[in-house]
Amino acid sequence: MTNSPAVRVRGLHKRYGRRVALAGVDLDVAYGEVVALLGPNGAGKTSTVEILEGHRSRDGGEVTVLGVDPARVRRSGRAARDWRSRIGIVLQEATDLGELTVGEVVRHFAHYFPTPRDPVEVIEVVGLTERTRSRVRALSGGQRRRLDVALGLVGDPSLLFLDEPTTGFDPAARRAFWDLIRTLADAGTTIVLTTHYLDEAEQLADRVVVLTDGRVVADDPPAVLAQRAGHQVVVRWAGGERRTDDPAAVIAELTRRHGGPVPGLTVTGPGLEDVYLDLIGGRP
Numbered sequence: 558m559t560n561s562p563a564v565r566v567r568g569l570h571k572r573y574g575r576r577v578a579l580a581g582v583d584l585d586v587a588y589g590e591v592v593a594l595l596g597p598n599g600a601g602k603t604s605t606v607e608i609l610e611g612h613r614s615r616d617g618g619e620v621t622v623l624g625v626d627p628a629r630v631r632r633s634g635r636a637a638r639d640w641r642s643r644i645g646i647v648l649q650e651a652t653d654l655g656e657l658t659v660g661e662v663v664r665h666f667a668h669y670f671p672t673p674r675d676p677v678e679v680i681e682v683v684g685l686t687e688r689t690r691s692r693v694r695a696l697s698g699g700q701r702r703r704l705d706v707a708l709g710l711v712g713d714p715s716l717l718f719l720d721e722p723t724t725g726f727d728p729a730a731r732r733a734f735w736d737l738i739r740t741l742a743d744a745g746t747t748i749v750l751t752t753h754y755l756d757e758a759e760q761l762a763d764r765v766v767v768l769t770d771g772r773v774v775a776d777d778p779p780a781v782l783a784q785r786a787g788h789q790v791v792v793r794w795a796g797g798e799r800r801t802d803d804p805a806a807v808i809a810e811l812t813r814r815h816g817g818p819v820p821g822l823t824v825t826g827p828g829l830e831d832v833y834l835d836l837i838g839g840r841p
């Protein structure tokens with residue numbers, strides 16, 4: 558691949574009538590990176606992603622996705638098809654495919670792409686092999702989402718967009734879905750995902766970009782973000798707890814005091830949630 562990033566955004570502006578949705582967003586996504594766009598309702602996540610996908614116009618700024626300005630991609634023509642085929646999109650709302658089987662749907666979508674992946678392999682990657690002959694309407698919500706990802710992958714994209722991929726999942730389905738995304742990331746797929754869930758961003762993303770009111774208020778790896786507000790570490794033990802910048806010293810002192818292992822000792826790192834709530838000003 559080239560040295561240029563998969564996605565490069567500078568000074569992105571978008572308004573709907575008089576409402577400013579994006580007020581100068583900068584964003585880079587390197588090839589092979591997983592980036593989470595996190596933010597409260599109305600922060601501008603979907604607007605950003607849809608502009609990157611070429612599904613929404615912009616009012617200002619520069620955007621390059623896989624070396625192409627999405628606003629200049631024509632509706633038809635070979636160059637447009639080539640560019641679109643390199644991008645996989647998993648939308649918030651799935652298409653209605655009820656009467657078809659999983660296998661039929663994936664094979665059908667594969668025909669739209671110049672160099673599709675093997676549908677059987679894609680179904681296996683998303684963990685639906687045993688449901689290949691099931692009708693789509695018979696799938697659970699989590700399985701349905703997996704099928705959506707299969708459809709996003711079947712064109713063998715270099716870049717995958719996932720819009721709120723686990724909204725409405727139960728905890729087990731979310732964990733299984735995260736494993737799937739990790740498998741894709743390990744295989745080198747560049748992924749941009751939007752989410753409301755802090756733990757999802759923390760689990761999956763190399764970088765978390767926090768948007769609020771159409772602006773980027775943080776752009777860091779999750780661990781760096783967690784430390785950003787300088788929240789102290791909490792050391793807890795059977796007899797009490799202490800907030801500290803130097804947990805090692807506290808543990809050493811407790812160990813001396815107990816003359817050995819400290820009962821019920823836990824050390825809790827700086828909370829990403831606290832930092833996030835600070836950043837978004839306490840909005841939902």
Ligand SMILES: Nc1ncnc2c1ncn2[C@@H]1O[C@H](COP(=O)(O)OP(=O)(O)OP(=O)(O)O)[C@@H](O)[C@H]1O
Binds near residue numbers: 576578601602603
């Ligand atoms: N088609 C539209 N027409 C008018 N206003 C819109 C439209 N789409 C989005 N907006 C407004 O633009 C702002 C950003 O919306 P956007 O959907 O990009 O945010 P979001 O971060 O994806 O929100 P959510 O988490 O609720 O999906 C919001 O104030 C929203 O009301």
